[in-house]
Amino acid sequence: MKNKISKASAALAIAVAAVFAAPAVASAYTPDPPAVAPIIAPGGTATIPFSGFQPEEGVQFTLTGENASGATLAFVAFAVESKSVTKSANADGVATVDVTLPANASGSYELVATGLESDATASTTIKVAATGSGAGGEGGGGVLQNTGFDGDALLGLWVGGGVLVLAGASIAVATSVRRARRA
Template sequence: MKNSILRAAAALSLVAVALMAPTAAHAYPDPAVVIATPATIAPNNTSTFTTDRAPFNASEDIRITITGENANGARLAFIKTAIETNTMLTTRAVQGKLNVPILFPQNASGKYDLTFTGVTSGVVLRTSITVTPAGTKPPSKAGLAVTGFNSDSAAGLWIAGGALVVAGAAVGVGAAVRRRRTAA
């Protein structure tokens, strides 16, 4: 009886550790930093995305995916025709580096997540940009790149971990109550 309670507590602890550990997507950093210039723009404006290093092959095609409100209106700034979908935008690396201006639509608003994927190398780089209506001030990041742990996307993990801790405490209380009953 005592061993089964200990085994259950150990199993719950292992599950809690597994849920609280970083996921595979967060375990490896991107091979280069993507810099958006400017990092915050107004709707119907362009931001140029560059890398600090050359993570791609010399003149490799790069797929661009943009996720955000009204993101289908985003297009490469040097292309004058409208693009129906933005999940297959492409550009070409310049000596292995990213250098692409992207024009955000007039009805753009909020945070946009961008993914740049090298077609042949498989290198994946991620960044985000904020589009705010003219006259509003975005929150300051003090000029530093936003990197690392994103607590918004890990809320489910924290809730699951908390639930496991509560379940472990319930098992411990149940074991103590059972011990007292058998001792009396």
């Protein structure tokens, strides 16, 4: 009996140590995103660094946003896609990626860097620079401000809502007809 208690106590001590050791090991490498959110013009390129990864660690970069994979999707303005690439961090734990936005880029994009060995992640939001004159100062180049919403993007919600209303109305009519026949 004494032997079983000793083994159980040892197993409990190891489990507690493992629970508290895992966060300490994971926090050894906490990546940092760029200090300033990058602004890139449609069709433009920028090199974006993330620091704090393990030396020589593989880092997967995933860009998510409208037309991120470069595909053309007719008139759908809200098609969010992702594109990934894997790079290696240097000896100082800095991983960089060159991001080239599609020529028809709009809105904002999220760039996430994930360490393949450490599972440490960091992210930054890439803003799309305005290309027309007058926006963001003389000659453009600033971030295009959101001054409203695109009603066409809500078309699916309106159609779906209409279908639900019609389905509810048909159920109500069918229930009323059944009750009238029973009476």
